[in-house]
């Protein structure tokens with residue numbers, strides 16, 4: 520997807536240590552972006568930055584900690600002059616039956632998936648507005664649907680969808696806002712589910728996953744490769760055999 524308009528653009532990707540975030544970093548680097556990898560697992564993002572080269576950098580940050588995001592934004596401004604693309608990808612999917620046993624999971628998901636994306640955008644906003652930016656918000660099919668056992672995860676993704684539409688209207692035309700809503704993608708996402716029976720059940724579905732993170736990353740690279748007058752605002756994508 521090599522497009523000259525992306526050469527030298529700076530892309531910050533949250534949750535770049537695995538799955539869709541790591542694949543997106545690879546795809547955007549291949550497309551000429553200089554990538555900034557954000558995540559908590561520093562060893563992973565340092566290894567990926569070394570693999571990618573071309574001035575890629577790893578910045579350890581927890582998206583639930585605003586001070587860490589501010590420090591990351593300051594670092595990006597000082598080192599690279601500012602960000603052009605922010606991919607809000609960091610997230611967790613802590614599924615399980617609704618109960619007090621999961622109360623900490625609810626807070627974790629809302630703070631990481633929803634507030635984390637909002638805060639990252641807020642702290643990088645002045646840089647994104649300084650010369651034509653892009654915000655890519657990784658939502659989910661769960662941002663349009665809901666089912667038993669995924670209520671709070673779905674709430675975070677419905678929240679991302681509503682916030683994205685408002686943001687799109689506020690930031691146009693200088694900053695384009697795109698919502699990506701994948702179905703099941705083969706990543707480590709279900710491995711972090713704390714409710715054991717749910718984790719085992721969901722993992723079985725993920726063991727049979729057909730869509731790869733690289734396929735989602737290709738779509739993101741395609742969105743960013745469009746000319747500035749064209750904004751692709753929303754993409755819903757599922758494995759061809761996924762019902763809900």
Ligand SMILES: NC(=O)c1ccc[n+]([C@@H]2O[C@H](COP(=O)([O-])OP(=O)(O)OC[C@H]3O[C@@H](n4cnc5c(N)ncnc54)[C@H](OP(=O)(O)O)[C@@H]3O)[C@@H](O)[C@H]2O)c1
Pocket residue numbers: 533534535536537538539540557558559560561580581582583608609610611612631632635657658659660700701702703704705706707708709732
């Ligand atoms: N896989 C799917 O089926 C699917 C479908 C629809 C949407 N999504 C969405 O895609 C996004 C990426 O998920 P994935 O499937 O690629 O799963 P993944 O491999 O588990 O990746 C999640 C990433 O988020 C990061 N992360 C989690 N909490 C964080 C925090 N507090 N601060 C910073 N980074 C944090 C993790 O890095 P560290 O642990 O190193 O911090 C990791 O890099 C999520 O928003 C998810 O909801 C996934």
